[in-house]
Amino acid sequence: MSVTDLLQRTRLRPGVPDGVPATPPLRGRQYPFLGLVVLVGLFAPAIMGGSDYDTGVLTTVIIHAVLTLGLFWCFSLGGLFTFATYGVYAAGAYTSIWAANHLGGFWSGLVAATLIGAVLGALITVLFARCSMVYFAIATMACGALLVILFREWTSFTGGFSGQADIKLPSLFGYQLDTYVKRYYLMFAVLALLLLLTIFFLRSPAARDLQLAKGNGPVAAVIGLHPKRAQSAAFIVGCAIQGIAGSLYAHNTSYISLEAFHIDIALLVLLMLLLGGVSSIYGPLIGAALLIYLPEYLRDIQKYSDLVYGVAVLVVVVAFPKGIAGVRGSIQKRINHA
Amino acid sequence: MLEARDIRVRFGGVVAVNGVSLTLNANEVVGLIGPNGSGKSTFINALTGLVGAAGTLELDGTRVKLGVPGQMSRLGILRTYQTPQLNDDMTCLENVLTGVPDWRLRSLGASWTRRRSMLKMEREHLERAHAALAFARLGARWDQLAGGLAYGERRRLELARTYAGQPRGLLLDEPAAGLNHVETSGLVELLAEWRKEPSGPAMLIVEHKIEFLEELCERMIVLELGSQIAQGRPAEVWADPRVIDAYLGSVTIDA
Numbered sequence: 001m002s003v004t005d006l007l008q009r010t011r012l013r014p015g016v017p018d019g020v021p022a023t024p025p026l027r028g029r030q031y032p033f034l035g036l037v038v039l040v041g042l043f044a045p046a047i048m049g050g051s052d053y054d055t056g057v058l059t060t061v062i063i064h065a066v067l068t069l070g071l072f073w074c075f076s077l078g079g080l081f082t083f084a085t086y087g088v089y090a091a092g093a094y095t096s097i098w099a100a101n102h103l104g105g106f107w108s109g110l111v112a113a114t115l116i117g118a119v120l121g122a123l124i125t126v127l128f129a130r131c132s133m134v135y136f137a138i139a140t141m142a143c144g145a146l147l148v149i150l151f152r153e154w155t156s157f158t159g160g161f162s163g164q165a166d167i168k169l170p171s172l173f174g175y176q177l178d179t180y181v182k183r184y185y186l187m188f189a190v191l192a193l194l195l196l197l198t199i200f201f202l203r204s205p206a207a208r209d210l211q212l213a214k215g216n217g218p219v220a221a222v223i224g225l226h227p228k229r230a231q232s233a234a235f236i237v238g239c240a241i242q243g244i245a246g247s248l249y250a251h252n253t254s255y256i257s258l259e260a261f262h263i264d265i266a267l268l269v270l271l272m273l274l275l276g277g278v279s280s281i282y283g284p285l286i287g288a289a290l291l292i293y294l295p296e297y298l299r300d301i302q303k304y305s306d307l308v309y310g311v312a313v314l315v316v317v318v319a320f321p322k323g324i325a326g327v328r329g330s331i332q333k334r335i336n337h338a
Numbered sequence: 339m340l341e342a343r344d345i346r347v348r349f350g351g352v353v354a355v356n357g358v359s360l361t362l363n364a365n366e367v368v369g370l371i372g373p374n375g376s377g378k379s380t381f382i383n384a385l386t387g388l389v390g391a392a393g394t395l396e397l398d399g400t401r402v403k404l405g406v407p408g409q410m411s412r413l414g415i416l417r418t419y420q421t422p423q424l425n426d427d428m429t430c431l432e433n434v435l436t437g438v439p440d441w442r443l444r445s446l447g448a449s450w451t452r453r454r455s456m457l458k459m460e461r462e463h464l465e466r467a468h469a470a471l472a473f474a475r476l477g478a479r480w481d482q483l484a485g486g487l488a489y490g491e492r493r494r495l496e497l498a499r500t501y502a503g504q505p506r507g508l509l510l511d512e513p514a515a516g517l518n519h520v521e522t523s524g525l526v527e528l529l530a531e532w533r534k535e536p537s538g539p540a541m542l543i544v545e546h547k548i549e550f551l552e553e554l555c556e557r558m559i560v561l562e563l564g565s566q567i568a569q570g571r572p573a574e575v576w577a578d579p580r581v582i583d584a585y586l587g588s589v590t591i592d593a
Contacts, residue, residue, distance in 0.1 A: 197450060204449030205435065205460055212425050212436045219423040222386050223437055223503075224411035233446045 030199040030281060037195065037285065041188045045181050055180040061292045062187045063249050067265070068272045068284035069194055070242035074121075076278050077207070078234030079214035081133065083266045084124060084140040087147030088239050090261035091116050092246020094151060094158045097167050100251065106170035110190075110247045117243020120147075121236035129228065144266060152258055163257030170251050180252070187248045194241055198281055210234060275316050277325025286324045339364045339540060340415065340507055345393035345404075347377070347384050347564075354380040355391070356564035360542070362507060367533065367541045369551040369572070372561035373584055378544040379420060381561070382509045386410050386417050411439060414506040416539075418513060422492040426485030430476055430495055433484050434467040437499035466502050474498035474528065490521040497528065508539040514547050526553050548576075560584065 048054050067085060074082045082088075092113035100109035120143075128139045151158045158164060170177045170186055177183045201207055213220040213227030220227045250256055268291065276287025294312070298305035316323065320330045340362040347355040355377040362368055370378050384391035387407035395402040397413045410416075416437070424433050440463065443456040471477045474494040479487070484495060493513065500508060513529075514522045530553070532538055545551050551558065551572060558575045560568040562584040568575050575581055 200453065201446060201449045204453075204456060205444045205463070206446050206449045208428065208432050209436060209444055211428060212433075215425050215427070216423055218388060218407065219419070220436070221407035222388060222411060222417065223499075224408045224439060224441065225436070226408075230446075237446070 030202060033282060034192065034195055034199060038192055041192065044188075045184055050181070052180050055184050057292060057296060059180065059184050059187055059252055061289050062184070062191050063245050063252075064269065064272060064292060065285045065288035066187075066191055066194060066245040066248065067242055067269045068276065068288050069191075069198065070117075070238040070240075070245065071269050071273050072278075072281070072284050073198070073238030073241060074235045075238075075273065076283075077201075077210060077214075078231045078238065080125070080231055080235045081137040082124070082140045082235070082238065083137055083263075083270075084120070084144040084147070084239070085242055085266040085269050086261045086263055087144030088117050088120050088242040089246040089249070089265060090151055090258070091120060091147055092243030093250035093256060093261070094164075094246075095243070096247035096250050097164060097256075098157065100168040101166060106168055106247075106251050109168070109251065110244065113243040113247035114240045115243075117246075118236050118240040120243070121239025122232070124239070125232040125235050129232075141263075141266070144263065148258065148261055151261070158258065161258050163255055165255045167250060167254055167256070183252050187252070190244065190248060194244070195281070195285075202281060206230070271313065273323075275313065275323055277323025279322055280325035282325040283323050290324065339398060341396045342385060343394045343396075345381060345384050345391050345395070347380050347389055347391045353564050355384060355561075357393075358559075358561065358564070358566050360559065362540050362542055364506070365533070365538060365540055367543065367554050367556055369555035369558040370542055370544045370561065371546070371551065371558060371575075375563075376561040376584075377564040378561055379511050380564075382417060382511050382542070382544060385509065386415075411503070414439075414504075415509065416500040416503045416505040416507075417509040418493075418496045418500060418511060420511045420515060422489075422496040424484040424492060424495060424499075426483065428484060429481050430471060430484055430487070430498075431464075431467055431480040433495060434470050434499050434502045435463055437470075437502045438463045438466055439503045466504075470498040470502035471495075473501050473532070475524075490517055490524075493517065493521075493525065494528070497525075501532065504537060505539045508541045510541060510543045510545075512544050512546065514545060514550050522547060522550060526550060529554060 044058055045055055048058055067089060070088075071082065071085065074080050095116040096106075096109035096113040098109075099112035100106050103109075103112070124140060124143055128136050131139055152160050155162075170183060172186070177186055209220070209225050210230045212223075213225055213230045217227040249260070272287030272291050273283055274287070275290060276285065277283030294309065295305065298308055301308070320327050322330055340360070342358070342360045344357045344359055345355055346353070346357055358377070358381055360368070370381070372378050380389060383389045384404065385395060387403075387405055387409055390405040393404065395404055397410075397415065400413075402409050402413065425436075428436075440459070443452055443459050448456050468477065468480065471480050474497050476491060476494055476498060479491070484492065487495060493516075497513070514525055517525060529541065533541070533554075541554070543551065543554065555572055558569060558572050559566055560575055560578070560581050562580075567580045567584060568578045570578075
């Protein structure tokens with residue numbers, strides 16, 4: 001029985017086998033999810049309250065969602081861990097401010113921040129290509145620290161700890177985005193676009209090849225794929241996204257200082273990804289929303305907030321190893337086993 | 339077709355493969371046997387670039403660089419492993435799709451900028467993958483996770499992945515290891531069937547199961563401690579005293 005016989009026997013229409021659903025990379029409900037996110041995002045300022053403070057919290061969620069999406073690319077997709085988040089975030093922010101002032105507005109700043117993120121990501125992957133998992137993670141942490149030290153000393157560029165106040169507001173077709181709500185919508189649009197690009201990637205054969213490259217590197221190499229190259233590409237995209245987060249953060253305020261870029265951010269972002277769900281595109285958004293809003297709601301029981309926070313993290317990590325996005329799967333698995 | 343000359347592999351002070359040569363002609367099936375630790379798997383690993391090696395390797399007269407994985411695949415020589423190497427978190431179909439040797443439009447950039455052509459190509463690959471699964475008698479299990487398969491099915495899934503690659507040559511590293519009698523004869527049947535196809539590949543089979551080899555091989559090569567000690571038709575090889583020594587050990591009786 002040859003291939004052609006088989007094809008004739010099963011009567012394949014060009015491309016689509018009879019009775020067989022869509023191609024593997026096209027599974028999942030990512031587009032409906034994105035639709036839901038857009039819907040919620042559009043009305044979020046109205047739902048969560050209209051004060052500058054409320055909007056500020058919302059934008060913080062968006063910025064952290066973008067940062068976590070970057071980690072999702074580096075770690076969940078590329079299999080390379082990064083603690084350089086805070087350094088790349090800072091680099092994105094300062095580069096964006098500089099480019100906006102010298103090259104023509106917020107948009108050139110955003111592009112410059114994306115590029116600097118990508119360049120830093122490329123440098124890290126080239127420099128530490130031979131490091132294994134844990135050592136790579138430590139190396140990235142050192143890179144983050146080095147970047148922050150660089151920005152502290154390079155005061156003409158960053159203003160150091162005394163800060164930088166010469167920041168351009170974003171504008172769209174000459175229309176100044178001069179309120180927090182307007183800027184929220186800009187950031188939200190950027191996040192939605194990044195999610196769309198991520199979904200495009202997930203729904204492609206490249207994602208499948210990357211999964212094999214990440215999990216079974218030598219086998220993938222023998223098959224003829226380029227595992228290291230594919231992993232590096234995902235890492236570079238992740239760092240570029242974290243650069244974008246820096247740009248968004250910088251142009252939303254009229255003043256930034258180095259205090260904003262602390263290593264705590266790298267840990268927070270990791271926690272967001274773990275809680276939200278490492279293996280799901282829903283993860284970064286869920287994690288960011290949860291970890292930004294939880295402390296807000298826990299403020300009434302401030303005395304116990306750390307305790308509640310700690311227990312919540314433990315419960316999720318132990319009971320739902322795939323994070324909140326994987327709760328349904330985890331519960332289903334338990335039911336099936338019982 | 340495939341010509342390996344004087345392949346040598348050293349691990350530190352140990353010489354794992356010591357100047358082994360092999361010629362594999364189109365559509366030929368060659369068995370590679372030898373006691374445990376005689377360098378059979380290392381030899382295949384050397385040919386596919388997984389371990390660094392010295393010597394020359396030619397495919398239809400073109401030199402292939404040793405020590406670089408992926409070279410052989412790109413020239414149409416595929417392999418399986420001693421334990422099936424699959425991604426357990428992917429479905430059977432996805433595992434097979436990774437083996438389709440057409441890497442155009444499978445990049446990150448293509449997923450953003452050339453979606454239409456990419457999806458069209460994906461559908462073509464899908465046909466190949468389904469045909470390969472049907473060949474390996476796994477057609478109905480295409481959407482199950484590879485991690486949930488039984489051992490024998492994993493073996494066949496790995497074979498399906500190489501089938502989707504439509505290789506000219508196939509290197510099989512103990513394909514029947516861990517299979518029971520029924521599964522083994524099923525596998526023999528599958529390989530024999532594949533061979534009879536017009537585009538059936540040449541095969542190099544590392545195996546311990548004698549009945550497996552006798553049914554498929556025209557020629558056998560015997561390794562011991564990294565060196566070739568015998569070769570020829572199966573019956574000749576089994577009668578060779580050195581082979582008997584290597585497998586069963588020899589006893590000298592002092593009269």
